[in-house]
Amino acid sequence: AQSVTQLGSHVSVSEGALVLLRCNYSSSVPPYLFWYVQYPNQGLQLLLKYTSAATLVKGINGFEAEFKKSETSFHLTKPSAHMSDAAEYFCAVTDYQRGGKLIFGQGTELSVKP
Amino acid sequence: EAGVTQSPTHLIKTRGQQATLRCSPISGHTSVYWYQQALGLGLQFLLWYDEGEERNRGNFPPRFSGRQFPNYSSELNVNALELEDSALYLCASRGLGTDQPQHFGDGTRLSIL
Numbered sequence: 001a002q003s004v005t006q007l008g009s010h011v012s013v014s015e016g017a018l019v020l021l022r023c024n025y026s027s028s029v030p031p032y033l034f035w036y037v038q039y040p041n042q043g044l045q046l047l048l049k050y051t052s053a054a055t056l057v058k059g060i061n062g063f064e065a066e067f068k069k070s071e072t073s074f075h076l077t078k079p080s081a082h083m084s085d086a087a088e089y090f091c092a093v094t095d096y097q098r099g100g101k102l103i104f105g106q107g108t109e110l111s112v113k114p
Numbered sequence: 115e116a117g118v119t120q121s122p123t124h125l126i127k128t129r130g131q132q133a134t135l136r137c138s139p140i141s142g143h144t145s146v147y148w149y150q151q152a153l154g155l156g157l158q159f160l161l162w163y164d165e166g167e168e169r170n171r172g173n174f175p176p177r178f179s180g181r182q183f184p185n186y187s188s189e190l191n192v193n194a195l196e197l198e199d200s201a202l203y204l205c206a207s208r209g210l211g212t213d214q215p216q217h218f219g220d221g222t223r224l225s226i227l
Contacts (some may be wrong), residue, residue: 043218051213099170100212106159
């Protein structure tokens with residue numbers, strides 16, 4: 001069975017500081033991995049995806065993530081945090097053997113201090 | 115390109131009633147997924163529809179059901195509503211191929227009084 005674990009339910013950074021949100025996955029098959037962001041009272045917006053191409057994936061809003069098979073990790077980073085990055089972030093893996101449903105991590109709430 | 119649209123935005127019901135939530139996928143997408151986001155429980159997979167058929171369902175009781183119409187829009191029905199059904203219900207659609215990302219609507223907030 002596939003699963004995703006996000007380390008840290010809440011992360012706080014200062015504006016301009018590095019953002020690092022951690023995600024580890026468990027999968028018996030090569031995974032398809034995604035990061036989504038959720039702003040208050042909204043749905044999920046796709047930030048980036050990994051589907052077995054380049055291991056360093058660039059997404060929207062300056063975010064990127066690196067797939068590391070040896071560490072079963074897919075951490076999300078952004079060099080310089082902006083106030084508008086404050087939101088909840090979800091890492092997800094596709095259970096493509098069962099039609100592609102997404103299995104989500106618990107989510108990490110990012111706060112950005114001025 | 116229009117995104118995934120869901121209606122209504124908010125729905126208030128009482129225990130025992132029935133609720134119907136609607137979803138229109140992105141044009142060209144045939145797969146529709148439903149997820150429940152309940153406080154403290156995270157995002158849980160509910161149902162998957164593709165080409166008009168229910169293809170998979172999550173660990174939810176049978177009173178959660180739905181359908182997909184010939185135009186690929188979808189409906190989620192929840193019967194005999196219980197207090198714990200209060201949640202944000204998210205619909206997502208996907209293009210062809212399970213490596214394609216799912217695109218989400220803004221959800222329907224269902225409140226049970």
